[in-house]
Amino acid sequence: MDGVKRVVEKRTPISVSEAVKKVIKIRLGQETELVHLHGAYRRTLAEDLIAKHSVPPFDRSPYDGFAIRSEDSSEASRDHPKTFRVIETIGAGSVCSQHVQPGEAVRIMTGAMLPIECDAIVMLELADAFSKDEIDYMTIKRAFPSGHNISYKGEDVGEGTVLIQKGTVINPGTSALLATFGYEYVKVAKKPTIGVYATGSELLDLGDSLEPGKIRNSNTHMLLAQIERAGAIPRYLGSLPDEFDRCYTKIKETAEQVDMLITTGGVSVGDFDLLPEVYAKLEADVLFNKIAMRPGSVTTVAVWQDTLLFGLSGNPSACYVGFEVFVRPVIGMSLFQEKPHLKKVKATLIESFPKANPFTRFVPSHVTYSNDRIQVSPSGFNKSSAVSSLAKTEAFMMLPGGTRGYESGDVVDVLLLETAEGSEWPWD
Ligand SMILES: Nc1nc2c(c(=O)[nH]1)N[C@H]1C(S)=C(S)[C@@H](COP(=O)(O)OP(=O)(O)OC[C@H]3O[C@@H](n4cnc5c(N)ncnc54)[C@H](O)[C@@H]3O)O[C@H]1N2
Numbered sequence: 001m002d003g004v005k006r007v008v009e010k011r012t013p014i015s016v017s018e019a020v021k022k023v024i025k026i027r028l029g030q031e032t033e034l035v036h037l038h039g040a041y042r043r044t045l046a047e048d049l050i051a052k053h054s055v056p057p058f059d060r061s062p063y064d065g066f067a068i069r070s071e072d073s074s075e076a077s078r079d080h081p082k083t084f085r086v087i088e089t090i091g092a093g094s095v096c097s098q099h100v101q102p103g104e105a106v107r108i109m110t111g112a113m114l115p116i117e118c119d120a121i122v123m124l125e126l127a128d129a130f131s132k133d134e135i136d137y138m139t140i141k142r143a144f145p146s147g148h149n150i151s152y153k154g155e156d157v158g159e160g161t162v163l164i165q166k167g168t169v170i171n172p173g174t175s176a177l178l179a180t181f182g183y184e185y186v187k188v189a190k191k192p193t194i195g196v197y198a199t200g201s202e203l204l205d206l207g208d209s210l211e212p213g214k215i216r217n218s219n220t221h222m223l224l225a226q227i228e229r230a231g232a233i234p235r236y237l238g239s240l241p242d243e244f245d246r247c248y249t250k251i252k253e254t255a256e257q258v259d260m261l262i263t264t265g266g267v268s269v270g271d272f273d274l275l276p277e278v279y280a281k282l283e284a285d286v287l288f289n290k291i292a293m294r295p296g297s298v299t300t301v302a303v304w305q306d307t308l309l310f311g312l313s314g315n316p317s318a319c320y321v322g323f324e325v326f327v328r329p330v331i332g333m334s335l336f337q338e339k340p341h342l343k344k345v346k347a348t349l350i351e352s353f354p355k356a357n358p359f360t361r362f363v364p365s366h367v368t369y370s371n372d373r374i375q376v377s378p379s380g381f382n383k384s385s386a387v388s389s390l391a392k393t394e395a396f397m398m399l400p401g402g403t404r405g406y407e408s409g410d411v412v413d414v415l416l417l418e419t420a421e422g423s424e425w426p427w428d
Pocket residue numbers: 198199200202203215216217218219220264265266267268269270273295296297298312313314315316318384385
């Protein structure tokens with residue numbers, strides 16, 4: 001330190017929604033790439049998935065049985081059984097090679113294409129099959145109406161139907177659909193690459209032993225997982241000590257190689273909080289550096305050339321929240337998602353939360369599901385510096401600023417962290 005007492009910068013907080021609006025205005029490129037279907041799970045579709053043909057593509061049998069011309073069965077009854085000559089057996093994948101004449105039937109297995117002349121299927125259990133003089137027959141004791149047990153062409157999906165919209169994350173069912181239409185390669189959104197630097201001279205690496213005054217860098221590892229969960233590629237960059245030249249050079253150098261750069265720590269007003277000076281020397285456009293939220297009030301976002309620089313707080317809970325509220329939607333938008341923000345739902349608080357705060361609070365929370373409602377409770381030690389509660393965090397309670405505490409039984413807004421569908425902005 002230079003020993004000179006500095007004037008502390010006074011920052012004016014902006015609201016959460018103003019801050020989110022500023023960030024999502026900065027559009028990252030939306031690029032696409034082709035990936036093999038086997039590598040497409042959890043990727044995001046970059047084009048609508050349209051049915052290239054009907055499903056099923058032909059009328060077929062849903063049962064193991066006999067295909068008949070229904071009119072031939074119209075007189076059949078317990079007293080007057082009707083016997084058919086069985087002319088052929090077809091399994092799934094085979095096609096009947098003959099024309100089915102009146103009084104004839106085809107032994108047909110589940111999934112096999114219906115012979116063109118037939119319009120009903122008799123299940124094996126409802127027919128008596130027998131052979132006489134090396135000819136196969138079967139007898140039925142009731143009539144079967146036209147259409148009985150037919151799985152019709154297009155009954156599942158009609159040709160040309162838009163099945164899945166661009167921006168949807170591929171799940172196992174999507175993989176089944178893509179395979180149904182023969183997509184060996186799938187057009188998906190290219191994942192943005194996000195670099196992560198931790199800053200702080202107190203930070204130790206995973207293998208290091210604790211020393212007085214030092215702690216292990218947990219934020220980087222949390223962020224690598226958050227980035228992956230959000231659908232982007234994390235780039236591990238390790239940590240930087242609180243030394244200006246080192247931080248400036250590394251941040252500048254790396255920002256040129258990634259789509260977004262996240263740093264944690266060093267964004268507040270402390271003597272060793274160097275990020276504000278780094279942004280100043282880079283002449284980056286700082287969108288905001290104070291938000292009326294808790295935790296994460298010091299979250300800073302800047303734009304430098306084509307790169308978004310996210311200065312997340314060093315405090316673990318604040319860092320976690322800052323990522324989910326500000327970084328995640330930017331990733332989602334570059335992945336063509338129409339609803340890139342966390343999914344907002346209502347939930348019943350099952351534990352009193354008496355803490356009052358003038359700022360909007362994002363309380364790391366644990367969610368449980370009872371028969372007819374979502375229940376929520378703080379996931380543990382509730383401070384910006386908390387790390388222990390994050391492991392049980394599946395959601396944030398979003399509590400408006402200026403309110404007093406909340407009581408068990410109150411219905412509150414909750415932002416869910418792991419849902420297939422997100423929310424549009426604004427949440428309020
Ligand atoms: N006078 C003021 N002091 C502080 C203010 C303020 O407005 N005026 N804001 C407070 C708030 S709110 C927060 S949040 C923190 C933000 O601090 P920084 O983002 O500058 O982060 P650091 O100072 O570098 O570290 C804070 C805290 O977090 C620990 N840390 C840092 N990096 C990591 C990491 N990678 N893994 C685990 N833990 C980390 C660090 O050791 C500190 O304990 O500032 C308040 N102060």
